Amino acid sequence: MTPPFDVAVVGLGPAGRSLASRCVAHGLSVLALDPRPDAVWAPTYGIWGDELGGLPEAVVRARVPGPELRVHGNYPLARDYLVLDNAALRTALPLEGVQVRRARLSDADVAALRAEARVVVDARGARPDGLVPDDPAPAQTAYGIVVPADAAAPALQDASALLMDWRTDWAGAAGPGGTPTFLYAIPVGPDAVLLEETCLAAAPGLPIAELRTRLRRRLLARGVEASVLDRPLDREVVRIPMRGRGRRPVPGTLAIGTAGRGGNLVTGYSVAHSLARADALAQAFTTGAVPRVADPVSPADPLREMGLRALLRLDVPGTLALFDAFGRLPAPAQRNFMSRDSDAVGLAGAMWGMFARMPPAGKRKLIVATLGPSVTRRGAPAIRPV
Numbered sequence: 001m002t003p004p005f006d007v008a009v010v011g012l013g014p015a016g017r018s019l020a021s022r023c024v025a026h027g028l029s030v031l032a033l034d035p036r037p038d039a040v041w042a043p044t045y046g047i048w049g050d051e052l053g054g055l056p057e058a059v060v061r062a063r064v065p066g067p068e069l070r071v072h073g074n075y076p077l078a079r080d081y082l083v084l085d086n087a088a089l090r091t092a093l094p095l096e097g098v099q100v101r102r103a104r105l106s107d108a109d110v111a112a113l114r115a116e117a118r119v120v121v122d123a124r125g126a127r128p129d130g131l132v133p134d135d136p137a138p139a140q141t142a143y144g145i146v147v148p149a150d151a152a153a154p155a156l157q158d159a160s161a162l163l164m165d166w167r168t169d170w171a172g173a174a175g176p177g178g179t180p181t182f183l184y185a186i187p188v189g190p191d192a193v194l195l196e197e198t199c200l201a202a203a204p205g206l207p208i209a210e211l212r213t214r215l216r217r218r219l220l221a222r223g224v225e226a227s228v229l230d231r232p233l234d235r236e237v238v239r240i241p242m243r244g245r246g247r248r249p250v251p252g253t254l255a256i257g258t259a260g261r262g263g264n265l266v267t268g269y270s271v272a273h274s275l276a277r278a279d280a281l282a283q284a285f286t287t288g289a290v291p292r293v294a295d296p297v298s299p300a301d302p303l304r305e306m307g308l309r310a311l312l313r314l315d316v317p318g319t320l321a322l323f324d325a326f327g328r329l330p331a332p333a334q335r336n337f338m339s340r341d342s343d344a345v346g347l348a349g350a351m352w353g354m355f356a357r358m359p360p361a362g363k364r365k366l367i368v369a370t371l372g373p374s375v376t377r378r379g380a381p382a383i384r385p386v
C-alpha cells in the first residue's frame with residue numbers, strides 16, 4: 001500500500017523546518033511532528049554572511065562586518081558575521097501545506113512512521129530524550145549574558161565584535177590553567193551585546209558554573225560594571241554535543257542536522273549547513289533518488305576528528321598558539337577550517353597552514369595532542385569516534 005505522505009519530518013528545529021519547507025515547495029506531501037511546533041527557537045544562531053544563500057536580509061537580526069579574533073595578536077576576520085532573527089527565519093521557511101502534528105516521538109514511533117510516509121526524516125536534534133546529566137560526550141558549553149551596548153563597550157575594547165577572544169584575563173591572579181575558554185562578544189541588535197564565555201570543546205563539557213565564574217572575572221577585569229553583570233537583559237546557556245546524536249539513525253530513516261552528521265565537529269555549528277542542504281535533499285526526494293544517508297562520510301571527516309582531538313587535549317598555551325596561527329591564515333583558508341562543507345583538500349591546507357605558523361613548542365604540543373595516546377586533558381576516557 002502506498003503511504004499517504006511523501007515525507008515525514010520529525011523535529012522542527014532549523015534542520016527539520018528548512019527541509020519540510022523545501023519539500024512542500026517542491027510539491028511533496030509532508031507530515032511534520034514536534035512537541036512544540038510553534039515555539040520560536042531560543043538559541044542565538046550565528047552564521048557567516050556568505051552562508052545566507054537565498055534567504056532574505058529580513059532574517060538578519062545583526063550584521064557584523066569583520067568580527068575580530070584576539071589571541072597574542074588582533075586579527076579582524078574578512079567576513080560579515082550574522083546573528084539570525086529566529087522568528088523571521090521561521091517565517092522565511094513557511095510550512096503552509098505541511099500537515100503539522102504536535103507529538104513527542106520515541107525511536108519506535110519514528111520507525112513506525114514508515115507506514116505513513118515514503119521517506120522518514122529524523123530531525124529531533126542531538127538529545128531527543130532531553131539532556132543527560134553528566135553526559136561524558138565531548139561538548140561545547142557556554143554561559144552568556146545580554147547587556148546594553150554602552151555597558152558592553154569595556155569588554156569589546158574597540159572591536160565591533162569579538163568572535164573569539166582567547167586572552168586569559170578570565171584567570172585572575174593564579175594564572176590560566178585547566179581548560180581553555182574564550183569570550184564571544186557579539187551585537188544581537190543595535191543596542192545590545194551578547195557576552196558569552198565559551199569552551200569550544202571538552203569531554204565532558206566544561207560546567208556552566210565554571211564558565212559563569214570566568215565570565216564574571218573577565219568582565220570585571222575589563223571594567224564592566226558589577227551591577228550590569230548582576231542584572232543582565234537576558235542570559236543564555238549553551239550545550240552542544242560535538243558529535244550530534246552520536247548513534248546510528250533509526251533503521252530505515254534519514255537523520256539530518258544534529259540528529260545526524262550535520263554538525264561541524266570542530267566548531268559545533270550546524271545551522272548554515274542545514275539551511276544549505278535542505279533544498280538538494282528535497283529535490284532528491286522528488287526524483288525518488290533518496291540517499292541512504294543525508295550527510296555521507298567524507299574524506300574531510302578524519303581531519304575534523306583530528307581537529308576535535310586537538311581541541312580536547314591542548315592546554316591553554318597550546319590552544320592560544322593554535323588560534324594565533326589561525327588568525328594569520330589567509331581568509332579562504334580560515335573559511336575552509338570553519339566550514340562544515342569544506343572538502344578534504346581545502347581543510348588539510350588550512351590545518352597545515354596553522355601548523356606551519358605555530359612556534360616550535362606549539363607544534364610539539366599539537367603533534368602530541370593529535371597523535372598521542374588516547375587520554376583526554378581532564379582524564380576522561382579515550383576519545384572514540386562513532
Ligand SMILES: Cc1cc2nc3c(=O)[nH]c(=O)nc-3n(C[C@H](O)[C@H](O)[C@H](O)COP(=O)(O)OP(=O)(O)OC[C@H]3O[C@@H](n4cnc5c(N)ncnc54)[C@H](O)[C@@H]3O)c2cc1C
Pocket residue numbers: 010011012013014015016033034035036042043044045046047103104105106123124125126127128129236237238239240256257258259268269270271272
Ligand atoms: C544556545 C545555543 C546556541 C547555538 N548557537 C549556534 C550558532 O550560533 N550557530 C550554529 O550553527 N549552531 C549553533 N548551535 C548548535 C546547533 O546548530 C543548534 O543546536 C541547532 O539548533 C541544531 O538544529 P537541529 O534542527 O539539528 O536540532 P534542534 O534545534 O535541537 O531541533 C530539534 C527539534 O526536534 C524537536 N524534538 C526533540 N525531541 C523530539 C521528539 N522526541 N519527538 C519529536 N520532536 C522532537 C525539538 O522540539 C526541536 O524542535 C547552538 C546551540 C545552542 C544550544
